[in-house]
Amino acid sequence: MILSGKQIIDNIGKDIIIEPFTEKQINPNSYNLKLHNELLVYDEEVLDMKKPNSTKKLIIPEEGIVLQPRKLYLGRTVEYTETDKYVxxxxxxxxxxxxxxxxxxxAGFGDVGFKGYWTLEIFCVEPIRIYPxxxxxxxxxxxxxGEYEKYSSGKYQNNNGIQPSLLYKDFQK
Known part of the structure; x- marks a missing residue:
């Protein structure tokens, strides 16, 4: 069952943390999250799953930035979220x-127990100007x-910002 907007509000500060939280961003069965002003892009022409891939940071100015097709941009939400009870x-x-x-x-699926900012995998079909x-x-x-164990992976838990892929760590096991 999906929680209604009213149920989300009722659980804020208890089983659901969204910081900052603004009631005007609530929907009938969801909550809108905002784009932070930072983006990461990969520097390398060919990405390698078995190693860390270098990135560079872009800052989205108030007047916006134009994203280009065929380019992956990693962004993040302004809001920090956590829940130990819901998916x-x-x-x-x-x-x-x-x-x-x-x-x-x-990667739109989170785990029960995830705590952090959401890294967004942003891709566009046509050039478009986006804004922080x-x-x-x-x-x-x-x-x-049923019974479950909360997410506790060290890869993405308690992040402080945009996280590029850490898949290379899976190859080190």
Whole structure:
């Protein structure tokens, strides 16, 4: 079952943490999250799953920045979120998607117990100007059935910003 907007509000500060939280960003069954002003892009022409890939930081100015097609941009949410009781899920807003912007290529599924900022995998179909602070995506919450263990992976837990892929750590096991 997906929590309603009212249930999200009822759980804020208890089973759901969203900081900062603004009630005007609540939807009937989700909460809009904003885009931070930082982006990361990979420097390398060919990415390698078995090693860290170098990145460079871009700052989105108030007047916006134009994203180019065929380029992956990693962004992050302004909001920090955590929940030990629900499965957090991330989706793009339909208004953003209708402009040809995808905010997660594959990773919209969170784990119970995740604590941190959401790294966004931003890809666009056509050149588009984006702005810091835009409500770019939405988080919603599912109930969990049965017993479960909370997410505790050291790879992405308690992050402080945008995180490029740490898949190379899986090869070091």
């Amino acid at each position: 957090p899920m991330l989706e793009g807003r339909s208004s953003v998607g209708r402009l040809g912007v995808f905010i997660h290529v594959t 602070g835009v409500e770019i995506c939405q988080i919603y919450y599912h109930d969990v059935g």
